Amino acid sequence: MKTKNKYKLVCGLEIHVELKTASKMFCGCKNDPFGAKKPNIYTCPVCLGLPGALPVPNKKAIEWIIRLGLALKCPINTFSKFDRKHYFYPDLAKGYQISQYDIPFCGPTTLKTTEGIIRINRIHLEEDTGKLLHQTVDGEQASLVDFNRSGVPLIEIVSEADIKSSKQAVEYAKKLRRIIRFLGIADCDMEKGGMRLEANISLKKDNDVSLPNYKVEVKNINSFRYMQKAIEYEIQRQKKILSKGKQPIQETRGFNPQTGKTFSQRQKEGAKDYRYFPDPDLSPIFFTKEQIEEIARDVPELPSDIKKRWIKKYGIRDKCVDRLVKNSEQVKWLEKLFSLAAKKQINPNKLVKAILNKKINCDLTTSVNKALSLFVTQNSKKQLDxxxxxxxxxxxxxxxxxxxxxxxxxxxxxxxxxxxxxxxxxxxxxxxxxxxxxxxxxxxxxx
Amino acid sequence: MSSQMDLNDVEYLAQLSKLSLSQKQLKKILVDLRAIIGHMSKVSKMKLSKKIPRTNRLGNEQNVWREDVVETSLNQEVALKNAKRKYNGYFVVKQLVRKTK
Amino acid sequence: MMLMDLSIPELSKLLVARKISSVDLVKESYKRITAWDGQLNSFISLKDKKIAIREANILDKNRTKNSGALYGLVFSMKDAYLALGTKTTCASNMLKNFKSPYSSTVYQKLKSAGAILIGKNNLDSWGHGGSTENSDFGVSKNPWDQKRVAGGSSGGSAIAVASRMVNFAIGEDTGGSIRNPSSMCNISGLKVSYGRVSRWGTIAYASSLDTVGPMAKSSEDLAYVLQEMAGADKKDASSAQKKLDDYISNLKKRIKGKKIGLAKEFFSKNIDPEIEKIVRKVAERLTRLGAEIVNVSIPHLNYGISIYYLIALSETSSNMARYDGVRYGNKRESLSPETIKRIILGTYALSAGYADKLYKKAQKARTVLIDEYRRVFKKCDVLLAPVTPSKPAKIGELINDPVKNFLEDLYTVTVNVAGLPSLAIPAGFTKDNLPIGVQLIGERFHEAELLNIGYKYQQNFRDYKKIPTTIKN
Missing domain, CATH: 1.10.10 (Arc Repressor Mutant, subunit A)
Incomplete structure (x- = not known):
């Protein structure tokens, strides 16, 4: 019996990324929750949700999400707005999160992976919540709340359920991280929670045309490896249930890295009804074509395009490029180096190798001339009599x-x-x- | 919810609003709600063209935003001073039962 | 004659000439409060008298010829405004012990103008009401008849001005909360255009409707206070960038030829005939001052209650979500039944399956109403209207009749829905000697025009000077 091929994975990812602006999304508090030495020191009336406080959006965060949208070739909504999303949780100061409902800054686009195209549904801007710490206080199990992270600008990238394998999920997420980092808008440090993954996982029969009528949400995954494991585990778990003729429960699950298993997180009490409505405290955001074009000028050439160009122009091998392209400053420096090397007929791949082996420092403060002559002298030592x-x-x-x-x-x-x-x-x-x-x-x- | 609101509806709305109310309170609210809701829902009878835009705020301005500049935060003591329970600079709430492993 | 009877410019002159001092004012203020607040319940909290006198002393010392009009005057604020050093309760047990961790913009502005805050006034908690009965700090009573309500929600502030406890007060108007108690207590109150005064530090009732405004004896005094408190604020993204008018110098402009609109919908069948008579009398008096009367119509005004409450309660259900007792305040169940009811109604209007035909429909209807007002102002300069359909109710009458309680707001709420300014001024008295006010509604940001007409009216008709004989001394 070939049960292995009986079910196909149907998976979409929601990826949250904290932007690395200096200040928070709607107030002037420092955006450095991970670097804070004490809890609740980067807070103010706005991000603590005190009575009478009003939000004012961070212009840079808005420009940055548009920069990302342009880099990913999203259509940009020239009219956009912020909405309130209501739910209760102790880490959500106002009882609502300022997010975007029907008009996100960035519309649909696609991202290529080796296993096919993934459609991205939207990218929107919102605010992060505070953080909970579970601990015993005075002999009682309690949750401690720290609002240093409350109000940090957060982008959410929502994909369609186009992902067909756990490997593809990882490739897609890594590719996004690379682009975001390259744009210089976020560190995407997964351990610090700067990038958080959420996978919606379900299975369908090979010959089913329609999508499954359930989905399991695995939340708060903080590494690519864990995501791959979580998806693999879910495939097996759901397969077992389905093959018994049952349907997996629609629920939110967590992933335990120690056991490699996902586990049920009790559903939030009551129904989910976020009661979205436009935040009356905030003005709508209009962009003219010219303004969008101006932001577009700040969007650097993306790693994948640089790669193609360098292979063609300098004959650099595919694999090497991936490890070199980290940020646009470095790319500019390398560009100069390679074009100089080409003039001097120096093998670029050897040069790359020397850089990767740290024989030549990719130090942006030294001139490429110097770097290149260093490379030549290093190599001349091995010259034959x-x-x-x-x-x-x-x-x-x-x-x-x-x-x-x-x-x-x-x-x-x-x-x-x-x-x-x-x-x-x-x-x-x-x-x-x-x-x-x-x-x-x-x-x-x-x- | 049916056209005539019942106790279950009020209970559901109270839950959505994070209010735990007694049956007595819910019943009292239901009586008031039934009396008011007709007046409050009068707009649903207005015939309005689809083209009419919605007004959700009144500020004339658009693109009101701030530059990305760090400003002074409240000090921790001030941030916490109105909290009923605090511990080592944190706010404290009862442990939330979330996980069933 | 009390100092508290004098106008702001009169007091300012005397203060600058050092004929009186701020200490005198503070002392008189406390004397009035001690004498009458026990009965009227205007204040929730009061500054220590010694501290207030110390502040007045410093101001007296530092006064110069150039000190502004509010320098050294005494004022109070509705207890919905945060001010460092005060508790801000919003008249709710939820915030019974809430110490303001920061200050509202309006308080900061008045403080830096040299005004002395002596206390915080009672209100319907969170602004939820029109009678100052929905307060966890007791009912406020009308100085003209203590068996009756003072109006609301800024009832305590109206009482403080009406009974000459302060020189002026700051109220807040979401659906009539400044105009209604002003009318019922025989004082002048200005509901400003949405965005004219910063809302930073004002406890929100309904964010797209809330306005911060002055309450005082006369239009003239209102102009002096507004001049200090109005203006754009970078902390309030909904505050208007529009340049301020010179409200004071505009007061004395001629009003000859002004077109005063009377919309028939403001004289619906619910209106108390005595009130209608007074409004029409004011119209006639204005013609004597050279104005012209124009008949106009606002066809959808009758949907006002529905539109207003759907928007206000939806927004309040959201604004009240932050009160979870974690960072401050008590548990949610400490909210009053009226507030709980409003939260539940708002949640209903926003909930899945209902938002389209309730909340979203109300937003569309709001557009319609705004357009109707816009059209009306092509035919007239300002509208003259009653403030409430009934005279001040007996205590207990409204709070026990939720429908009547809502319908009482018909004449005020649409002004907030459209974001317009409206000036309430004393206009006369019923047979049983209860004060009745009227409102002048203007185009957005036309506060100067309203104050100008109000000033000219009050120069000629002096109802605003009357105070109840019972509390004269």
Missing amino acids: IRLLEKIVNDVMLLYPAQVEAFRAGKTTLINFFVGQVAKKVGKGVDIQQIRQFFEKKLLKKK
Whole structure:
């Protein structure tokens, strides 16, 4: 019986990312919940939800979410607004969260993964909640509340249920993290809660056209590995239930990294009815086309585009690029380095290798000229003695006269063959560039 | 909820509003609600064209925002001074029963 | 003659000339409060007299020729405004012990103008009511007839002015809460245009309707207070950037040729004939001052109660969500039955399945009402209207009749729905000697025009000077 292929994963991700603005979303309190030395020191009437306090939005946070939207090629809503989302929880100061309901800043887009395209439904801006700590106080189990995180700007990226495997989920989330980090708008530190994953998981039969009529929400996953495990575990768990002819309960579950299992979190009492309505304290946000274009000017070329371009322009190998492209300043510096290297006919992949092995520091304060000459001197140490090289080259030329003829007749690609032969004889660690140049000279001289 | 509000409806709305009320209180509220709701719902009878926009606020201004500048926060003592229960700089609430492992 | 009977500019002149001192004012204020507040219940909290005198002393010492009009005057605020050093209860057991951790913008502005806050006034808790009966700190009583309500929700503030305990007071108007008690206590009260005065530090009832306004004896005094308290505030994203008018110098403009609109919907079948008579008398008096009367119509005014309550209660159910007893305050069940009822109604109007035909429909109807007012102001400069359909009710009458309680607000609420300014001024008395006010409603940000007409009226008709004989001394 091939039960393994009987069910297909239907999965969507909701990803929350804290923006790294200096101040909070609706007040001037410092946005540094993780760096705070004490609880409740970055709070004010607004983020504590004191009576009479009013929110005023952080312009930079709005510009940043639009920057992200533009980078991901989302349509930007030139008219947008903030709404109140109501529910009660001790870490939610006002009894409502300021979020966006029907008009998010960024509309639908897609993101490519190796297993296919994932549709992103929307990206919106909201405020983070405070933090709860469960502890015994005076012999009683209690929850301690810290509002340092309350009101930190948070973006939520909601995907459609297009994810077909746990691996794809990880690839998608990693790709997003890379882009967000590259834009310089968030650190996405998962351990600090700067990026939080939530997976909606259900299964459907292979031949079912419609979506399943239930979904299990696994919340507060704080690593990619755990997410993969949680999804895998859910697939197995739900498969078991479904194969008995039953349907998994629609619920919220948590993931326990120790056991590798998900567990049921008791459903919130009562029904969920968020009673969204536009926040009357906040003005709507209008952007003109020109304003959007201005923000677009700040959007750097994305890692995937840089990668394509560098492969084409400099011949840099695919794998290396991924590890280099961290932020746009570094990209600018590397761009200069590679174009200079190209002029000097230095093998870019060797250069990349030297950078990755930390033989050359990718220090943005030193000039690329310096970095490059350092690279050249480092490599020249391994250069062969000229006389030895001449001898070996002569030997090779004598061994392959036909190829020498062919080269001189114009089949210049044979150069690689000669270089290879020489390299074989002198062993590893030799400067291929040196051999190549030497060979070229030699072959052309005799012409 | 049916057209005529009943006790279950009031109980549900109270729950949604995080108010734990006695049956007696709920019944009293139900009586008042039944009396008022007709007057309050009068707009639902207005014939309004779909084109009419909704007014959800009155400020004329748009794009009212602040620059991303850090301002002084309340000090911890002030932030906590009105709290009934506090501990080591935290607010304290009864443990929330959430997990059933 | 009391100092408290004098107008703000009169007092200011005497103070600058050092003929009287702020200490004199403070002493008289406490004398009045000691004499009458026990009966009337205007205040929830009072500043220690010694502290107030010390403050007055410092102000007296530092007074210069250039000191502003409010410098060294005595005022009180509805207990919905946060002010450092005071408790702010909003007349609810929920906040019985709440010490203000910061100050409202309006308090900061008045304080820096040199005004002395001596106490916080009673109200219907959270603004939920129109009679100051829904207070966990006791019912406030009308100085003109202590068996009757003072109006509300800013009832305590109206009493403080009417019984000459303070020079002026700060009220808050969401659906009539300044105008209603002003009318019932024979004082002048200004509901400002939405956004004209910062709401920062004002405990919210309904965010899109709440306005902060002055209450005083006359339009002239209101102009002096408004001048200090109005203006944009970067802490309130809904405050208007629009430039302030010079309310004081505008007072004396000629009003000849002003078109005063009378909308027939303001004279519905519910109106007490005595009140209608007084309003029409005011109209006639205004024509004697050179104004013209224009008949107009606001067809959807009768939907006002429904539109207003759907919006106000939806918003209040949201604004009240923060009171969970964790960071401050007591548990939610400490809210009064009236407030609990309003929260539940608001939750209902916003809940799934009902939001479309209730809350969202009300927002559309709000647009309609705004347009109707806009059209009316093409035909007239200001509207003249009654404030309430009935004279001050007997205590207990309204709170026990929830429907009547709601319907009493018909003439005031649509002004908030449209965000317009409205000035309530004393207009006359019923046969049983109860004060009746009228309101002048203007275009958005036309406060100066309203105060101008009010001033000219009060220069000629002096009902506003009357105080109950029972509390004269």
